[in-house]
């Protein structure tokens with residue numbers, strides 16, 4: 035698998051992130067029609083305490099997506115999951131043994 039996260043299969047961590055996506059959608063729905071935007075950010079693999087500073091990205095790089103989402107215009111997106119490249123499907127795994 036080319037995705038570096040494929041080598042880990044952390045049940046509690048992954049489940050908590052799935053719950054976070056559900057909560058993001060629930061809050062976004064609650065605030066639809068207002069200027070309040072609720073989105074989730076994926077910072078990429080970042081060198082922090084979480085991974086013993088093994089990630090290739092710096093915290094300052096990772097912060098960019100959070101800042102972008104925190105400063106959206108009133109007509110910006112809501113209920114999405116974003117990284118630097120844009121909206122990211124959070125359940126798009128199509129694995130194959132071949």
Ligand SMILES: NC(=O)c1ccc[n+]([C@@H]2O[C@H](COP(=O)([O-])OP(=O)(O)OC[C@H]3O[C@@H](n4cnc5c(N)ncnc54)[C@H](OP(=O)(O)O)[C@@H]3O)[C@@H](O)[C@H]2O)c1
Pocket residue numbers: 076077078079080081082083084085089
């Ligand atoms: N690093 C990555 O590659 C990466 C990739 C994708 C997503 N993320 C996500 O980004 C978020 C931040 O991760 P990180 O890499 O910055 O991890 P980190 O370096 O381990 O920092 C975690 C932060 O959470 C705080 N914290 C932990 N338990 C807490 C609690 N019970 N109550 C309040 N604060 C608590 C810690 O506070 P103290 O410093 O006071 O302990 C610390 O500030 C996490 O949700 C993680 O899943 C990280």
